[in-house]
Amino acid sequence: MTKNRELIITPKVSRDHLTKFLIEVEKEGIKIVNVDPLTLKGMKTKLATIYTSQNADYVIVDKVIQVSGRKIGMRFKVLSNADIEKILQFSKAGLDFVVVEVKDWKVIPLENIIAKLHKIHTKIFAIANSPEEVRKMFSILEVGVDGVMFSTSSLNEVKEALVYLGTKSFDLKPAKILEIKEVGNGERVCVDTSSMLGRGEGMLIGSRSNFLFLVHNESVGSSFTSPRPFRVNAGAVHCYALSPDGTTKYLSELETGSEVLVTDSHGRSRRATVGRSKIESRPMLMIKAQIDDEVGGIIAQNAETIRFVRPNGHLVSVTHLKRGDTVLAYAKSATGRHFGMEVDDEYIIEK
Numbered sequence: 001m002t003k004n005r006e007l008i009i010t011p012k013v014s015r016d017h018l019t020k021f022l023i024e025v026e027k028e029g030i031k032i033v034n035v036d037p038l039t040l041k042g043m044k045t046k047l048a049t050i051y052t053s054q055n056a057d058y059v060i061v062d063k064v065i066q067v068s069g070r071k072i073g074m075r076f077k078v079l080s081n082a083d084i085e086k087i088l089q090f091s092k093a094g095l096d097f098v099v100v101e102v103k104d105w106k107v108i109p110l111e112n113i114i115a116k117l118h119k120i121h122t123k124i125f126a127i128a129n130s131p132e133e134v135r136k137m138f139s140i141l142e143v144g145v146d147g148v149m150f151s152t153s154s155l156n157e158v159k160e161a162l163v164y165l166g167t168k169s170f171d172l173k174p175a176k177i178l179e180i181k182e183v184g185n186g187e188r189v190c191v192d193t194s195s196m197l198g199r200g201e202g203m204l205i206g207s208r209s210n211f212l213f214l215v216h217n218e219s220v221g222s223s224f225t226s227p228r229p230f231r232v233n234a235g236a237v238h239c240y241a242l243s244p245d246g247t248t249k250y251l252s253e254l255e256t257g258s259e260v261l262v263t264d265s266h267g268r269s270r271r272a273t274v275g276r277s278k279i280e281s282r283p284m285l286m287i288k289a290q291i292d293d294e295v296g297g298i299i300a301q302n303a304e305t306i307r308f309v310r311p312n313g314h315l316v317s318v319t320h321l322k323r324g325d326t327v328l329a330y331a332k333s334a335t336g337r338h339f340g341m342e343v344d345d346e347y348i349i350e351k
Helices: 015-027 081-092 107-117 131-139 155-165
Strands: 006-011 048-051 058-060 071-078 097-102 123-128 147-152 173-193 202-208 211-216 231-236 240-242 248-250 259-263 269-291 294-301 307-309 315-317 326-331 336-338 341-343
Touching: 006 015, 006 155, 015 155, 071 081, 081 097, 081 107, 097 107, 107 123, 123 131, 131 147, 131 155, 147 155, 155 269, 173 259, 173 294, 202 231, 202 259, 202 326, 211 231, 211 269, 211 294, 240 259, 269 326, 294 326, 307 326
Parallel strands: 006 147, 048 058, 058 071, 071 097, 097 123, 123 147
Antiparallel strands: 173 231, 173 269, 173 326, 202 211, 202 240, 202 294, 211 307, 211 326, 231 294, 240 248, 259 269, 269 294, 307 315, 336 341
């Protein structure tokens, strides 16, 4: 059973910018913030708080006490196994959660804490200072911790960390196929990830950054090909792919160690690391589709193994697509981009 995990934000912004920052992180799906509850006074918000105040939803205490209607927990620095035993002792005494700070050794201490507390109802919140630490703490012992308290002043870092949590999602919609055309040879990119991809999963790819098709992975074999569930035959070298931090990269830029988003047919996304990127010349197809007022396209290899996903979850090869068919894609209003980063006020037309 998957844990209901939380990304808890500790804002590192000035008081003047705090309210705006809290509003923005709540829009991104954050539910708990590490601030004094008085900070939220007057705000129309559903944010919960974790703090030393007894008015907080999660009260950090110095000793095990009961606070009516509140969750209680203690903060621990872990420097040795003796500290881990202390966490176990206090947890058995009735703590709802523990906040754990580990220093130089991060993985092994947290593995030991998770192993000792996994049968107790005490939640484990670890402290992180970068999206990379967030990723590490959520993945330790596969199930990870229950929550990570992440200190940041960057909304982009919050978005990136949410991808590692597995809560980043996209509103995929049916895109109506307008045109399919053979365009001769071009260079296409196979993205081999270091993760196994399941049925329904792929990458969001497109010739425009605001219109991206869900290109399925190659986990479905045939009488002529073996399954390659780590691979997405993504498209032509010029196409965009999304990164976990919200920026875009051209497929031609992806290489060993790059990070990409893997998205399923419900729009749920997770990060994956590129193990290898393979560029080869192949016959190509141009495909155009429409969602509402947005029209977008993709150039993909003209082969049966490249598949899109229909709205009902069934797969369809690009070689079997017809005008009027619908496939899953993500579209939004166009914005400018500078080295992959969105520039909201920049005028842009992409065709």
